[in-house]
Amino acid sequence: MKNRYMNPYLAGTMLGIVLLLAMFISGRGLGASGGIKYCVVSIVGAIDRPHAESSPYYSKYFEDGKKPLKNWLSLEILGLVAGGFISGAISKRLKFKIEKSPKISNTRRLIFAFLGGVFFVYGGQLARGCTSGAALSGMAVLSVAGFVTMMAIFGSAYLFAWFFRNNWI
Amino acid sequence: MGPISSLTVFPEWLDLLIAFLIGTGFGFSLEQAGFSSSRKLAGMFYGYDTTVIKVFFTAAIVALIGSQLLSYFGLLDLTKVFVNEYYVAASIVGGVIMGAGFIMGGFCPGTGLSAMSIGKIDAMVFFIGGLTGAFLFAETYPMIQNLANGYYRGPVKINEALGISPGLFTLLLIVAAVFMFWLSEAAEKRFARPDITEEL
Amino acid sequence: MNIREKLSALLVVIGLILALLPLSGNRSLIVKPQKLLSEALDQNTFFTVDQVARFVVSEDSTILLIDLRSPEEFKSFNIPGSVNVPYNQLLDKDPSTFLGAENMKNIFYSNGDFDSNFAAVIAAGLGYKNNYVMKGGLNEWFTTVMNSEFKGEKITARENTLFETRTRAKKLFTDMNSLPDSLKIKFLKAKHFDPKKLDGGCE
Numbered sequence: 001m002k003n004r005y006m007n008p009y010l011a012g013t014m015l016g017i018v019l020l021l022a023m024f025i026s027g028r029g030l031g032a033s034g035g036i037k038y039c040v041v042s043i044v045g046a047i048d049r050p051h052a053e054s055s056p057y058y059s060k061y062f063e064d065g066k067k068p069l070k071n072w073l074s075l076e077i078l079g080l081v082a083g084g085f086i087s088g089a090i091s092k093r094l095k096f097k098i099e100k101s102p103k104i105s106n107t108r109r110l111i112f113a114f115l116g117g118v119f120f121v122y123g124g125q126l127a128r129g130c131t132s133g134a135a136l137s138g139m140a141v142l143s144v145a146g147f148v149t150m151m152a153i154f155g156s157a158y159l160f161a162w163f164f165r166n167n168w169i
Numbered sequence: 170m171g172p173i174s175s176l177t178v179f180p181e182w183l184d185l186l187i188a189f190l191i192g193t194g195f196g197f198s199l200e201q202a203g204f205s206s207s208r209k210l211a212g213m214f215y216g217y218d219t220t221v222i223k224v225f226f227t228a229a230i231v232a233l234i235g236s237q238l239l240s241y242f243g244l245l246d247l248t249k250v251f252v253n254e255y256y257v258a259a260s261i262v263g264g265v266i267m268g269a270g271f272i273m274g275g276f277c278p279g280t281g282l283s284a285m286s287i288g289k290i291d292a293m294v295f296f297i298g299g300l301t302g303a304f305l306f307a308e309t310y311p312m313i314q315n316l317a318n319g320y321y322r323g324p325v326k327i328n329e330a331l332g333i334s335p336g337l338f339t340l341l342l343i344v345a346a347v348f349m350f351w352l353s354e355a356a357e358k359r360f361a362r363p364d365i366t367e368e369l
Numbered sequence: 370m371n372i373r374e375k376l377s378a379l380l381v382v383i384g385l386i387l388a389l390l391p392l393s394g395n396r397s398l399i400v401k402p403q404k405l406l407s408e409a410l411d412q413n414t415f416f417t418v419d420q421v422a423r424f425v426v427s428e429d430s431t432i433l434l435i436d437l438r439s440p441e442e443f444k445s446f447n448i449p450g451s452v453n454v455p456y457n458q459l460l461d462k463d464p465s466t467f468l469g470a471e472n473m474k475n476i477f478y479s480n481g482d483f484d485s486n487f488a489a490v491i492a493a494g495l496g497y498k499n500n501y502v503m504k505g506g507l508n509e510w511f512t513t514v515m516n517s518e519f520k521g522e523k524i525t526a527r528e529n530t531l532f533e534t535r536t537r538a539k540k541l542f543t544d545m546n547s548l549p550d551s552l553k554i555k556f557l558k559a560k561h562f563d564p565k566k567l568d569g570g571c572e
Binding site: 151 | 171172173174175181184185186187188189190191192193194195196197198199200201202203205206207208209211212213214215217220223224225226227228229230231232233235236239245247249250251252253254255256257259260261262263264265266267268269270271272273274275276277278279281282283284285286287288289290291292294295296297298299300301302303304305306307308310311313316317322324325326327328330335338342362365369
């Protein structure tokens with residue numbers, strides 16, 4: 001039994017309404033890569049506290065006894081995971097799976113997944129936002145940064161698509 | 170009236186609960202759209218599945234229209250909604266790096282998280298990679314901070330940069346999006362891969 | 370298919386409406402009460418007449434003196450370099466034209482403290498920064514600066530500087546305000562800033 005995905009235009013409208021709610025209630029847009037950063041910061045803080053406090057990058061997250069995991073973005077990504085799970089449960093899509101082209105091995109897919117994550121979040125930190133935080137939320141508030149970042153992401157993905165085609169098609 | 174957070178100070182637990190609920194709506198929408206599948210996301214760049222552009226632009230435009238209308242009726246003060254700041258080099262270079270990450274990993278952080286929740290192992294590995302990427306950035310920060318902080322332009326808005334009203338720009342964006350929706354339909358027919366789309 | 374067509378049509382119609390609406394960045398008076406209260410209590414939001422006198426005498430270009438009195442009162446005399454925004458017309462035009470400059474200090478004054486305090490609170494509530502009030506208003510200006518006299522035998526260095534500043538401010542005030550009307554208007558026009566220049570940072 002195939003479980004159809006929601007019509008993309010309806011799903012987009014739903015997503016747009018969620019974004020609008022975030023703007024209306026909390027005065028900000030959505031985000032994702034920022035939450036990942038907070039995870040890393042708190043892990044580093046837990047493992048090597050002195051390093052975190054002396055580094056110019058990490059220290060600002062621990063000033064005044066702040067906890068890097070107790071903020072809007074960290075809770076939002078927790079909700080992301082919960083929401084995805086609920087949707088998957090409702091639509092009967094819960095299943096352990098590795099998605100890839102049948103032409104390549106699982107290992108190769110996982111290696112690229114890992115590398116993809118490294119590049120994406122690294123770039124996201126540089127551009128101060130990923131597709132959700134900078135591109136999507138940025139477009140909704142008409143920011144130039146959001147627009148530029150979005151075009152850079154999609155443009156570069158199209159450019160590199162040919163080189164990685166074997167992984168997908 | 171809005172943003173409500175600028176009217177009253179939410180107690181911390183409420184602020185975090187709101188964030189959690191919004192995140193839930195976010196993850197739910199992403200997964201319902203099918204973004205929990207990396208092959209579906211990658212399809213955008215090979216033509217066989219253009220869901221990404223449809224969802225992305227519909228969402229951005231719905232939120233844009235909603236906020237403009239609320240602002241017109243005095244229900245939302247847009248000067249109090251965060252506008253991300255423009256650092257020219259960082260936006261472009263970061264975007265290019267992200268594009269590479271997108272096509273390699275098949276996810277973006279938001280979709281990766283929602284995919285992780287339904288059991289996609291490649292998404293979990295993507296997440297671990299993401300943690301590593303953030304860690305790398307933090308550790309190499311002193312070397313890269315000039316690039317990251319340079320060419321600061323502040324929270325510039327597109328309509329200000331172009332010198333037109335927000336409403337007019339919204340219309341232009343809508344027209345561009347509608348054009349792209351039609352283009353995507355044509356692309357899906359041209360680059361169709363029923364073997365992949367059936368399986369998704 | 371059908372949803373796409375319906376949605377696109379709907380969006381285009383809404384887009385047309387939005388393009389025709391007079392949308393501007395409307396500011397609303399949304400403030401956290403605690404923040405406003407603490408700003409009102411903070412003494413740093415006041416400048417004494419002596420401080421204003423020093424700004425005026427040294428031609429400090431980072432201040433903007435805003436005279437809240439009526440145009441007739443403004444014409445008869447005003448602090449040199451100030452602009453006239455009658456209190457009852459404060460919000461008639463977009464306040465960003467005179468309050469929106471990033472690095473300028475907006476110093477409100479009127480005859481006493483009443484109007485200027487309110488104006489500063491409204492400006493803060495609308496989100497403008499760097500709002501100050503000249504404590505005591507023009508009444509205090511006259512008492513302290515215009516009527517300043519030195520009584521006594523010796524003068525300390527500090528008192529001397531204060532006295533000097535007041536005297537120079539008094540002279541400037543008298544000179545500028547006794548210009549014939551035509552020259553005054555010219556001078557005021559020269560001091561009238563170009564609203565475009567105030568539109569904050571990024572070109």
